[in-house]
Amino acid sequence: MSSREDILGRVRVGLNRSATNAAAGRAEMAAALSNRSHGPKPAIDSNPQALLARFRIKSEQQSSTVDIVAQDSDVPVAVERYLTAMKLPKAAVAWPSLAPLDWVGAGLKVEGRGARDADLVGITGCFCAVAETGTLMLCSSPDTPAAVSLLPETHIAIVSASRILAYMEDAWTLARKELGVLPRAVNFISGPSRTGDIEQTIVLGAHGPYRVHLVIVES
Amino acid sequence: MEIKSMHFKANASATLANVVLQGNLKNAKGKFVTKRAEAIKDLDDFEGTRDAATAIRNKVIDNLDLWLECFERKALDTGAKVFWAKDGAEVCRLVTEIARSHGVTKVTKSKSMLSEEAGLNQALEAAGIQPVETDLGEYILQVDNNEPPSHIIAPAVHKSLDDVADLFHKVHGTPRKTEIPALTREAREVLRGHFLSAEMGLSGGNFLVAETGSVALVTNEGNGRMVTTMPHVHVVITGIEKVIPTLEDLSTLMRILPRSATGQSISNYFSILTGVKKPEEHDGPEHLYFILVDSGRADVVGTDFHAMLRCIRCGACMNHCPVYQTIGGHAYGWVYPGPMGSVLTPLYAGMENSIDLPHAATLCNQCGIVCPVSIPLPDLLRKLREKQTERGLRPLTERIGLRVWAWVAQRPKLYALGASLGVRYLKWLAGDTDRIRLLPTAPEWSLGRDFPAPQGKTFRELYAARQTRKGATT
Amino acid sequence: MPRVRVGLFVTCLVDLMRPRIGFAALKLLETAGCEVIVPDTQTCCGQPAWNSGDAPGAVALAKKTIAEFEGFEYVVVPSGSCGEHVRIEYPRLFADEPDWRDRATALASRTYELTDFLVTVLKVDSVPGDHEGTVTYHDSCSGLRGLGIKEQPRSLLAKMKGVSLKEMNGCEECCGFGGTFSIKFGEVSAAIAERKCDNVHASGAQAVVGGDLGCLLNIEGKLRRMGDENTRVLHIAEVLAGDA
The missing domain is CATH 1.20.5 (Single alpha-helices involved in coiled-coils or other helix-helix interfaces)
Structure with missing residues (x-):
């Protein structure tokens, strides 16, 4: 048998x-x-402004930093501003889906491809974001490789305000609607990687990024 | 893993005598407790969420065969392969075979307690394959002569900063660092090389999602993501009880698991992995294997201990256990410490090998109160005690003592006589003091404390006298 | 109001070790206007047998206790632990004996821990005694988590002019007694008790008060072994009755 x-x-x-x-x-x-019944969920104001505000507060509680810009074309400049302020290199790997943005115009050398160990900055978008916990949902695909948000020490994520949802349950509904089946990897990311394994003292930057910076696009 | 639970008492005693370890435990105690208490506050309905989580887990374990078949079907549809293992030996054999078939020389691992159960690292090493633990806590233990974990969430919680500083200085040959971030960075740099060079990644699974055939992994460090993204082979080993129905159920459980475990509203990384990499994708494994492990679980289904299969391995029960807080995890002698371990070890590693464990609890029910899936842990511990008695596994003196007590207590006159003699004996032991320094009938009591002297006569004697006086005056 | 007829179950530990707690309970109930009967055949509720894995012994003692006490309007126990055993565990002992299960359930619904009875059922607005000094309250596990005894003793202490309550850290944490645990794993048990005693000391209270004699013997034994000859260890009944 x-x-x-x-x-x-x-x-x-x-x-x-x-x-x-x-x-x-x-x-x-x-x-x-x-x-697909839901369990109890904490009450959240689902007004778009309230979702944005909550997402921002929760993200900052997870040690992410947040910038808000008006439109997609403002993103490269915002990224350059962050990298300059943090004294980080002006070169990055990005999701191939983000390659069309005018990075050169902002003085950045950005390559749309999969990540390598030597990459110091990784730029991604996100499938959607969850306001309840200040969490990004990233879905892997050829255009959105998973390691870009993992290998580099700095992860910059672009978030459309219109795709900030209240709960993780809403993210599943959206994924079923837009993607049909789940991609190979769905990664929910809530701030920089961390560990508390030595004396339960939280240290940022365990195996993944040391810092996560969110550029939220309002329109 | 070799079971040492039969030495619980000696191990506990050694732990209490270890000043450094006691310091570390004292330092750790309470941190998880405080964080959890804070974290459950921002769920408007913690008890409701707990009930929902309990119902989700019950739904699956009450029809476990059907859910397993459902999960298997879905997983196969995604391109994964599914194997089944009856015991640890079969886990080791399957993993080794998979590794060999892909020409693997190095395996990076994210934390898996089942791997500890099976003794997988030793098996891989024996087969010439290098296992590398990548959870920082597990890594610390692996480089410290494969020390076993003392906690299921924080495996190296018994170690202090100084311990780790000495260890890394010794094994990495680097200058001794004394800052936690510097030590963490050092481990990161060592492990990064392994992440990139290992041909195979091995992970446990927090949950298996039947709806999609996925595995859900919860980590903070990102090592879980590394071992499931970088190597071209990914092997998941999980217990057969880990299935849950839907992604929505996953969301409910994720509201309660990180809060119960580390006091986080959500863990840093939470990955749902489904199937294999498509040819045009940049990363992800080309081969995905699930090994669904029994190792004693199937035989728990439908028994008095069925509810234990709900366990989601958060560690809250041990964090809140007065015994665990006092002696740490190693004394329990196998993979799982604390209350859940004292239930699981007898069930999975043999009742006769772990006689002390079900008794090593005060039944204070702090564990039952905090368990996010409402497992009545004290009831299960009590039930195990009953099974031990039924099987004649308890010491003869104890069994006779209990029977005699129960027999006498059913005979009020005899009981009254015994009580009156016993009290006078104790009073005599105390002499003219208010305490007994050494209790001959229960010497364990007096190891660390005195036994207060009895008042002198029993209540029933004094009450009878009072009633007589009353009768005389009326 | 007709007098409430109460059966007092003093518990085996009080019978053996501290009869004065039984008399204090008696005084509290009688002062509150109850007719109190103390069945002289009472022995042990069977909890030690149940917790030690001796189910037949536990069942036999439960039957005996049920038969002794089921005639009373209420049964009162000066112990959260024994109270919990009767209220919560008794009905569960008789899964296969529906008649006994019904009797156990009936008794369980009328059985109260002492402070719970004074507050919830009798709704007393005063207590007979007074006590001068600062006290800290140890919440025993079975009473707290099994029966929800938390505010009851505190609200009664609050009725006493001389008492000032100083809460200690970890008042809800186990003291390490655990019945037979204390004699099977004496070292671990005493180490847990030490933490409790440290918390008692840190509270600065002159006395530690609790509702379960087992815990109190454990705490007193540890305090004395630690060299503390001053902190008094008192049962809530003694304090409320003014006998302390």
Whole structure:
């Protein structure tokens, strides 16, 4: 007997599995999968301005920094401003999807590709953001490689204000609508990587970025 | 992992005598407790969320076979391969075979308690494959002679900054650093090379999502993302009980898991990984394997201990346990310490190997109160005590003592006589003081404290006398 | 109002070690106008057997206790631990004996921890005694987490002019007693007790007060071993009755 059959067999014995209760179990399972019921959620004002305000506060609580610009074309200048202020190099890897922005015009050398170990700054967008916890949702694809938000010491993420949702549940609804199936990697990111493994003292920059900077685009 | 739970008492005693360790434990105690208490406040309805989380976990374990089949079907659809392992040995064999089939020489690992259960690192090393632990806490332990973890969330919580400073200085051959950020940076630099060169990444799984065939991973350091993004092979090993139905359920559980574990409203990284990299993608593994592990779980289904399968491994029970706070995790002698460990170890590693564990609790129910999936841990510990008695595993003197007590307590006259004699004996031991320094009938009591002397007569004697006086005066 | 007929279950530990707590409970109930009966056949509620894995012993003692006390309007226990055993565990002991389960449930619903009874059922507006000094209150685990005993003793202490309550840190944390735990794992138990005693000391109170004699013996034993001859260790009944 295979391990699979052995294990499932013993689970079935434990559950007193019969044809009748299997049918009932399958019905329950189908219901759970189609109902997708939600648990209780903390109350959040879903007005767009309120979502933006909450997202900002929560992001800052997670040690991210936040800048707000009016439109997409303002992003390269805002990124340059941040890099200058932080005395960081003016070169970055970005999602290929962001390559068309006028980086050169802002004095930046930005390459749209997958990330390498030597990259110091990584620029990404995000699929959407969650106001409840100040969290970015990034979906991997050829145009949006996962490692750009992971390998570099600095992660800059561009967030459309219109895509700040209240809850993670809303993000799933949006993903089902726009993507159909889940991409290989959905990464929810809430601030720079951190560890508390030595004396429970939080240190930023464990294996991923030391800093996360959000450029929120209002329109 | 080798089980040393039969030495609980000696290990606990050694822990209490270790001044450095006691200092470290004292320093750690309370930090998790305070943070959790703060973090659950901003959920408007913590109890409601806890109930919802409990219901989600029940839904799955009550029809576990069906949910496992559902998950397997979905995972296969995404291009992953699914294996099943009955025990640790089979886990080791499967992982080694997968590694060999891909020509793997190095495996980076994010934290997996199942890997500890199976003793996977030793098996990989024996097969000539280098395992590298990448969670900072696990890494510290691995380079310290493969010391076992003492906590499921904070594996090196028993170590102080000084301990780590000495260790890194020794194993990295670098100047001794005394700042936590500098030590963290040093580990980062060492491990970055491993992340980029390992051919295979191995992770546990916080949850398996049946709806999508995905694994959900919760980390703060980003090592979980590294080991599942950089190598071209990713192996997930999880217990069979880790399935949950939908992504919405995942959201509910994520409101309660990080808060219960580290007191965070959300962990830094929370990844839902589904299937393999597409040819045109820049990163991600080309091969994804799930190993669904039994190792004692299937036999718990439907028993008195069924509720234990709800456990989401947050560690809140140990953080709040007065015994764990006092002796740390190593004394428990296997993979899982604290209250959940005292239930799991007898179930998974053998009741006869862990006689002390179910008794190593005051049944204060602090664990039951904080458990995010409402596992009645004290009830389960009590139930294990009952099973031990039924199987005759308790010491004979204890079993006889209990029977005699219960027998006598059912016979009021005999009981009254015994009580009256016992009290006089204790009073005699105390002499003209108000305490007994050494209690011969229960010497353990007097190891660290006195035993207050009894008043002198039993209540029933004094009450009877009072009633007689009353009768005489009326 | 007709007099409430109460069965007093003094508990085995009070019977053996501190009869004065039983008399204090008696005084409190009688002062509050109850007719108190103390069945002289009472022994132990069976909790030690239950917690030690001796289910048959626990069931036998539960049956005996139920039979002794089910005739009373209320049953009062000067212990959160024994009270919890009767109120919460008794009905669960009889999964396979519906008749006994019904009797256990009926008894459970009429059984109260002493301070809970004084506050919740009798709604007393005064207590007979007074006590001069600062006290800190140790919340015993079974009473607190099993029966929700938290405000009851404090509200009663607040009725006493001379008492000033100084809360200690970690007042809800276990003292390390744990019944047979204290004699099976004496060292660990005493180490937990030491933390409790440190908190008692840090509160600066002259006395530590609690509702469970087991915890109190543990705390007193540890305080004395630590060389503290001054801090008094008192049961809430003694304090409220003015017997302390």
